[in-house]
Amino acid sequence: MASERSSVLLVDDDDAVREAYSRVLTSAGFDVHPAPDGARALELLQRGGFDAVVSDISMPGMDGLQLLREVRRRDRDLPVILMTGRPTLETATRAIDYGVLKYLMKPVSRDDIAGAVRRAVRLYHLGRAKREALGALGTMTGEASDRAGLETSFDRALDSLWMAFQPIVSAAARQVFAYEALLRSEEPTLPHPGAVIDAAQRLGQLQRLGRAARRSAAEAFASSPPTCLLFLNLHPEDLLDDALFAETGELASMAERVVLEMTERSSLDLIPDVRDRVARLRAIGYRIAVDDLGAGYAGLATFVQMEPDFVKLDMSLIRGLHQSSLKRRLVRSMTSLCQEMGLGVVAEGVETPEERDSLVELGLDLLQGYHFSRPARPFATPSW
Ligand code: G
Ligand code: MN
Numbered sequence: 001m002a003s004e005r006s007s008v009l010l011v012d013d014d015d016a017v018r019e020a021y022s023r024v025l026t027s028a029g030f031d032v033h034p035a036p037d038g039a040r041a042l043e044l045l046q047r048g049g050f051d052a053v054v055s056d057i058s059m060p061g062m063d064g065l066q067l068l069r070e071v072r073r074r075d076r077d078l079p080v081i082l083m084t085g086r087p088t089l090e091t092a093t094r095a096i097d098y099g100v101l102k103y104l105m106k107p108v109s110r111d112d113i114a115g116a117v118r119r120a121v122r123l124y125h126l127g128r129a130k131r132e133a134l135g136a137l138g139t140m141t142g143e144a145s146d147r148a149g150l151e152t153s154f155d156r157a158l159d160s161l162w163m164a165f166q167p168i169v170s171a172a173a174r175q176v177f178a179y180e181a182l183l184r185s186e187e188p189t190l191p192h193p194g195a196v197i198d199a200a201q202r203l204g205q206l207q208r209l210g211r212a213a214r215r216s217a218a219e220a221f222a223s224s225p226p227t228c229l230l231f232l233n234l235h236p237e238d239l240l241d242d243a244l245f246a247e248t249g250e251l252a253s254m255a256e257r258v259v260l261e262m263t264e265r266s267s268l269d270l271i272p273d274v275r276d277r278v279a280r281l282r283a284i285g286y287r288i289a290v291d292d293l294g295a296g297y298a299g300l301a302t303f304v305q306m307e308p309d310f311v312k313l314d315m316s317l318i319r320g321l322h323q324s325s326l327k328r329r330l331v332r333s334m335t336s337l338c339q340e341m342g343l344g345v346v347a348e349g350v351e352t353p354e355e356r357d358s359l360v361e362l363g364l365d366l367l368q369g370y371h372f373s374r375p376a377r378p379f380a381t382p383s384w
Contacts, residue, residue, distance in 0.1 A: 005031040006121045011041045011055035011067065012083075017106075021054065021113060028114035030121075038062025042070055042270070046204075050078060052120040054113070057084040057091055062269075065091060068098045070270075073201055077127050079120035083108055147203070153189045154199045158209065160186035161196075163217045164375035165224075167382045168231065168346055168368040171360050176382060178229035178259065180368065181217040182375045197235065210238040214250035220378050221254065228379075231259045231289060231310075236268050239277045245284070255285030259310055263291040264303075274305045282307075289346070294334065311338050315349020315369070322354040332362045339363070 008030045012018040018034050025032045033050070035041040038061055041053070053071055057064035064082050071080055079101040084091065087105055095103050101123070102116050165179040183193040190196045200209040214232065221230045232251070238244055251258050260281060268274050278288060287309040295314035303311075313331060321327040331347070338345045347359050350369030359367060372382035 005029060006051040007031045007033060007049055008117055008121075009033050009035060009041060009044055009050045009053045009055075011035045011038065011053070011059070011064070013037055013056060013059040017056070021108075024110045024113055025054075025117060028118070030117060038064075038067040038070075041067055045071065045074060051124055052117050053078060053080045054117060055080065055082055057082050057095075058086065065094050065098065066269075068095065068100055072099050074204075075202065077124060079124050081113075081116050081120055083113075149189075150199055151203060153187055154196070154203055154205065157185040157187035157190045157196045157199070158212050161212050161216055162186075162377070163213065163220055165220070165378050165380070166368060166375040167373050167380060168366055169372050169382050170365050171356070171367055172365050174384065176225065176228055176379075177366055178231050179221075179224065179379060180231040180233075180261075180375075181213070181221070182233075183213055184375075206235050206237040207241040207243070210235060210241060211243055211250060214244075218250045218254065221257075224379055229257050229259055229287075230254070231261055233261045233263070233291065236262070236266055236271050239268075239271050239274065245277075245280055249284075251286075252284060258285075259287045259289050261289045261291040261312065262306060262308075264314075265292050265295055268305065278306055292348075294330070308343060310344040310346060312346040312348050312368075318347050318349045318355055318359070318369070319351070320355070322352075322358040328358060328362060331359070331364075335363055 008025055010018060010022055010025065010032050012021065013036055015036070018036065022032045022034050033044055035044055037059055041055070053067075055064040055067050062070075064084070068080050068082065071078055080099070081102045081104060082095050082100050083104045083106050085106040087103070092103055101120050104112060104116060162184050163181040164184050165181055167176045168178040168180060169175065170177045183196060185196055187196070190199055196209065197206070200206045217230065217232055224230070243249055246252065262268075271277070281288065288306050289310035289312055290303055290306055290308045291312045292314040293311045294317045313334060317327055317331055321331060335345050344366060345364055346366040346368055347364050348368050350356050350359065350367045350371045352371055355369075356367060356371055372384070373380040
């Protein structure tokens with residue numbers, strides 16, 4: 001076949017460098033696709049078909065490490081080679097954490113870059129061949145790792161999707177204040193919600209998953225106790241789905257009872273007009289919660305963009321807080337700051353009576369966790 005040449009995505013913000021490496025790789029026999037920044041690189045990646053990525057690290061906007069992370073979220077194996085003129089231990093360590101194949105110091109010689117890419121492509125093809133062989137021999141265990149298998153698994157996960165509900169209680173009123181809907185499926189090769197979300201991400205089907213989750217939550221919630229709110233997790237990509245904003249959207253008719261959770265763990269940098277989108281959700285009647293507060297790297301920016309009605313303190317802050325004066329101090333100051341801004345504060349992951357009592361002492365009222373109830377098929381009555 002004429003198109004047997006391997007495709008390389010080449011990302012560098014410096015025009016001269018990009019053109020020079022492009023010439024080198026082209027004459028080494030690669031089909032080179034240049035990109036001047038991370039955003040363009042992601043656009044090209046979306047189309048697929050690459051055998052390797054070569055990227056500069058320091059670039060304005062998305063840097064090479066962020067790009068590497070995005071590549072990993074889409075493809076576990078696609079080899080990435082990073083180049084830098086200013087190597088540091090920190091970038092090197094993070095690059096390794098995120099699964100870089102090779103970390104090259106600039107200036108990189110013609111032979112080095114061509115050699116590194118050639119090796120990367122071979123490894124990628126080897127990995128693919130290995131998975132195909134494993135698949136053919138029927139020795140695959142556990143998680144499906146080829147794309148076709150993953151698609152089948154994911155389809156089955158969607159067919160068997162259901163929502164578990166975990167109560168959020170008001171300690172003072174001793175009543176259920178809300179239920180958080182949590183994704184579940186019966187598909188054994190995607191054994192936990194993280195695996196389902198991961199599969200959706202790799203298959204580019206996050207919005208389809210989001211819709212299915214909202215539909216399922218809406219159906220179940222129709223029979224919930226009428227005064228309760230529904231908390232539901234959104235993935236950043238759900239914000240790009242028109243269906244979420246439609247009048248006929250899965251949850252639109254009960255929007256006043258719905259609080260959409262956005263986690264602080266993932267970055268919203270790739271979502272254009274986040275503020276506008278969140279404002280539109282608010283106009284429909286939804287309220288917004290920032291999830292996992294205290295765990296994320298997204299930090300204050302997300303918080304400000306969201307103008308949330310609720311914050312949910314991450315369970316890492318709650319775990320054992322009765323034994324940690326540091327955690328108590330953090331929880332107290334975060335709680336009082338949020339309350340002063342008029343936000344509802346929820347503590348997640350309350351597992352013991354000691355944690356519950358400490359939280360109440362610190363001025364929290366809304367509590368969630370195994371201590372009160374595990375997530376259950378609708379609608380568990382919490383124990384005290
Ligand atoms: O990211 P988010 O806050 O939506 O995560 C909720 C997850 O935490 C769910 O998977 C749920 O099963 C789990 N969870 C809920 N309560 C507890 C708890 O008390 N302890 C622990 N370890 N996990 C919990
Ligand atoms: Mn949540």
